[in-house]
Each structure stands twice: as C-alpha cells, then as structure tokens.
Amino acid sequence: MKRTIFNGQLLPWLLLAPQLAVTLVFFIWPAFQAIRQSFLREDAFGINSQFVGLANFRALLDSAQYLNSLKVTAVFAVSVTVLSMGVALILAVAVDRMLKSQRPYTTLLVWPYAVAPAVAGILWYFIFNPTVGILPYMLDIIGYDWNHNTDKSDAMILVVIASAWKQISYNFLFFVAGLQAIPASLREAAAIDGAGPVRRFFDITFPLLSPTTFFLLVVNIVYAMFETFAVIDSTTEGGPAQATNIMVYKVYFDGFIGQNMGSSAAQSVVLMLIVISLTVIQFRYVEKRVEY
Amino acid sequence: MIENRPGLNILAHVTLILGVVVVAMPVWVAFVASTHTATDFSSGTIPMWPGPHLIENYRAMLDTGLSTSGTPPVGRMMVNSMIMALSIAIGKICISMLSAFAIVYFRFPFRGLAFWCIFITLMLPVEVRIVPSFQVVADLGLLNSYAGLSLPLIASATATFLFRQVFLTIPDELTEAARIDGAGPMKFFRDILLPLSRTNMAALFVILFIYGWNQYLWPLLITTDSQYYTIVAGIKRMADVVDGLPKWHLVMATAIMAMLPPVAVVIGMQRLFVKGLVETEK
Numbered sequence: 001m002k003r004t005i006f007n008g009q010l011l012p013w014l015l016l017a018p019q020l021a022v023t024l025v026f027f028i029w030p031a032f033q034a035i036r037q038s039f040l041r042e043d044a045f046g047i048n049s050q051f052v053g054l055a056n057f058r059a060l061l062d063s064a065q066y067l068n069s070l071k072v073t074a075v076f077a078v079s080v081t082v083l084s085m086g087v088a089l090i091l092a093v094a095v096d097r098m099l100k101s102q103r104p105y106t107t108l109l110v111w112p113y114a115v116a117p118a119v120a121g122i123l124w125y126f127i128f129n130p131t132v133g134i135l136p137y138m139l140d141i142i143g144y145d146w147n148h149n150t151d152k153s154d155a156m157i158l159v160v161i162a163s164a165w166k167q168i169s170y171n172f173l174f175f176v177a178g179l180q181a182i183p184a185s186l187r188e189a190a191a192i193d194g195a196g197p198v199r200r201f202f203d204i205t206f207p208l209l210s211p212t213t214f215f216l217l218v219v220n221i222v223y224a225m226f227e228t229f230a231v232i233d234s235t236t237e238g239g240p241a242q243a244t245n246i247m248v249y250k251v252y253f254d255g256f257i258g259q260n261m262g263s264s265a266a267q268s269v270v271l272m273l274i275v276i277s278l279t280v281i282q283f284r285y286v287e288k289r290v291e292y
Numbered sequence: 293m294i295e296n297r298p299g300l301n302i303l304a305h306v307t308l309i310l311g312v313v314v315v316a317m318p319v320w321v322a323f324v325a326s327t328h329t330a331t332d333f334s335s336g337t338i339p340m341w342p343g344p345h346l347i348e349n350y351r352a353m354l355d356t357g358l359s360t361s362g363t364p365p366v367g368r369m370m371v372n373s374m375i376m377a378l379s380i381a382i383g384k385i386c387i388s389m390l391s392a393f394a395i396v397y398f399r400f401p402f403r404g405l406a407f408w409c410i411f412i413t414l415m416l417p418v419e420v421r422i423v424p425s426f427q428v429v430a431d432l433g434l435l436n437s438y439a440g441l442s443l444p445l446i447a448s449a450t451a452t453f454l455f456r457q458v459f460l461t462i463p464d465e466l467t468e469a470a471r472i473d474g475a476g477p478m479k480f481f482r483d484i485l486l487p488l489s490r491t492n493m494a495a496l497f498v499i500l501f502i503y504g505w506n507q508y509l510w511p512l513l514i515t516t517d518s519q520y521y522t523i524v525a526g527i528k529r530m531a532d533v534v535d536g537l538p539k540w541h542l543v544m545a546t547a548i549m550a551m552l553p554p555v556a557v558v559i560g561m562q563r564l565f566v567k568g569l570v571e572t573e574k
Contacts, residue, residue, distance in 0.1 A: 006480075025432075030425040105312070111559055122528070168315065
C-alpha cells in the first residue's frame, strides 16, 4: 500500500479504461453469454430459444460421449503432467551437479518452450506418421504396427508425447531454480552422516522441492487441460473414435462444427468452474509459499 | 556438488546429452525432411541427413507457398504473425502499465471492483468461451482484421499484477520528491516509473511475444480470408491437404520457419526470458 498517492477521480478511470473496455467486451460479456446460453435451448434455426433450466447440464451427464471426454481428459492431463515433470526433474537434478556446463545445457534444453503447440503437434505427427514417419519404421522392426489413425492408445500416446515434449523446458527451469534454492549445507550434512546420493535425493532434496513440485503440478494440469487444444487439432482431431477428444476440444467441436450451442455453452460453464478452482488453488498456494 | 563421484558425473552428463538429443530430435527430423524432395519420402527409406534442396524448398515456400492448400505464401503469413505478436505484446504492456499505475497510485471509488474485473480474466481463457467470443468479434465486424486478431487478447491480469508488484517496490520518497518538485501524475509516470520498469517491460515482452506468435485457436476461428492467416494457424491447413499425402518436405520447411522467430528470441535473450517466466508466475 502506497503512502504517497496522487489526487484525482477522473484520471484513474481514464488510465483503466482501455484495460476495462477490453475485459468487459471480450471476456466478461462472452462469459456471461456462455452462462446464459447454458440455460437455454435454441431451435434448429437459432431464432427462438427457451429457458430449459439445468436440462443442458443433465444431458451432459447422461451423454456417454461427454463422460468419455472427462475420462480422456483425466488420463491425458495426468500422463502429460507425470511425463513432462518426471523427465524435467531428472534433467534438472543432473544439471544441478554441473559447475561449468550448466549454462550450455540449459540453453540446449529450454528452447522448446518457444515452439507453438500446433507446431509441436505437426512435428510429432510427422515423426509418428505411419507411412513416412521414422518412429513407426523403427517400431516395425521390433514388430509393433503403429497407427494412430486407427488405434486408440497409439493416438493417445502421440498427443501425450507431443504435449509433454513442449512442456519439459518450462518444468526444467523451475526445477533447477528450486534445486538451487536448497542450501548446500543440508546435503553436505547428510553426506557427512553417510547418506548416499540416492538417499539424499529422497530424504532431503525431494521433500524440500515440494513447493516447486506442487506449483508445477497445478501449472501442468492447466496446460494439459487448456493449452493443448492446438496439439489435438493439428494431430488427431479428437479421434479415432473419440479417443483423444479432450474437453476443450469437444467444446469447440460441438459449438462450431456440431452447432449445438446449448450443450457447448454448458460445457464452457463446466470448464470455467474447473479453471476457477485451479486458479484458487494456485493463488492460495502462492500466498503460503514456503521459502527454505 | 557435495562430493566427488566421477561415476555420477558421467551419469549426469550421459543423462543430459540424452535429454538434449531427445528434445532436439523432432526438430532435426523436420529440418532434414525440409531439405529433401517429395520423392525422397515415397521411396520408403527415410533420410537421416540433410539433402541438397534446402534453399529451393524454403524459397518456394516463402514466395509462393502451397497453393493447393489455399494458404498464402509463408512470407505473408510470417508478416501477419509478426504484426499479431507485436500488437499483442506491446498492447498488453501498455494497457497493463496504465491500469497498474491507476491501481497503485490513486484512491478512487470502486477501485476494488476494477481490480477484480481484471483479476477475473485469469479464469476465462479463450478456450472456455470460444463461441460467444467469436460472436462478439463478428458483431463488431472485426473478423479478418488485425484488430480482431490482437485486440481480444490484449487484456492481461498477469501483466497488470506484475507491474503492480514493480510499482509497489518503488520507494515512496521518489513520489514525494516528484510531488514537491511539482510533477503531475503523468509526468511522474513518464519520467520515473517508465525508466525504472524498463527491464521488467523487456522481460515481459519476451514472454508475450512468444505467447502472441504461438496463438492458434483464435486466428483459426476469426480468419477465413487467407490474407490474414498466421503461420502457426496456417501450417495445419497445409498438413491436411484433402487429396493425396501432404507435401511433407514443404510442410516441415514451414514448421521450421514458424518456430524460428520465437526460438531465436528465447536463445538470444535467455536471461530476460527466464526473468519474465519467473516473474509472470508470481
């Protein structure tokens, strides 16, 4: 809180005006519309609509496709989070041992952050392409017939790898920062007491890293749920047979291609509730952030 | 490093080299593919080393593009992406600084409400309000325009919070001194706050430029005129050519060009990038 402030009633509103205008027109108004539409049912021509209460939400819960989408989203989000955080942690622990080569290794590992999710999707789509891709060619040698266009789990593996690959760099940077914040004296003391490197990692490093881990957990779940739209759209488009139809993709598909406004709006509202709870978790955690 | 264990050092190096190879592999494969011709793929053996068609393929994409996919030349799409990324980054920084200034340095009625309005945008990513946002932009006649591409994305709670944080650390004595010398609020903003938050602006710019360049869903929705396609959204249209296989060597050349500017920014401004990344997550 500032002690010294400027006087004026009009000026602050003028300063806030651009931000508030954009927020109201492009954020709050559409969100309000989504909530309103989620309680309405439109006729086939989109001319008349009537209030139907919670019918759209009830229809969602009865829809096998929607329940499948929930399950797919959960599997996808957990896999992306575990894979990208696991790989990043291993790399961060390795780089933490380095004295001189820390910077070059970091440079070589962080750049995928800048690659667009859509481009990451295209790259892996090409590598896994059943006819021209390099990995199906290698998998064929060991007798595995890869085809993400027909096989559900192949498709899921493809989108998980493409999404996790892009996120490793982000997790890596935060893990390295977290590791460097742990005082060396603690690990030195444990070493003097005879604890080996593995023991030290599990008894000292990993527990002290838990604020970073928890923070990354939330960020990665948000990433996997909301920012991977482009990965899905540039590779599997939700298929085959709904196997990779995550919730965000389904909202888009039902609203734009299926033109089912009521259902799409109800799905938007569910997603909003999820974002709100994740944001609350993140902010409550940040306030209580433990500094070692 | 706690103790000297050569075995562990070797293991760490091996892990890191393996990590770097795995991380770089997709881009290497794409780069190799972009230097060959279409026939090199249909022969059945996948090339592992760059071929001789690098300049030819990239020039063809930059100048003419893949006309069968209905996309304009890559050069055009890169210009569009650049305009969009720069407007988003600069726009966000400008309006966020102004609103942070208002919130930190003024007391006015409904200040809390204004703050919450901005805060709430954090909870409303484009992905959850796709259809109504599209309707708003359509009603305003902003489809197929640079304003439509950037304006709806320039509200930013994160940037506002960041500048709020920065302004709160600026000592009150500076403000008092400025007031005693007769400086009004806007003069104080221009001569004191702006210069003091230069590095924060630069760090934020790096993050926001990448954010803007990599936008996918929004440009995909609101551009139907190919003259406004951005490269990240256009690349998918090339990859799903309806008849026959996509021309992978050309699609991969486009992918490499699509990632070049943001990757160059991250590598070239690594320190600012890390600073920006850490600050925006506070």
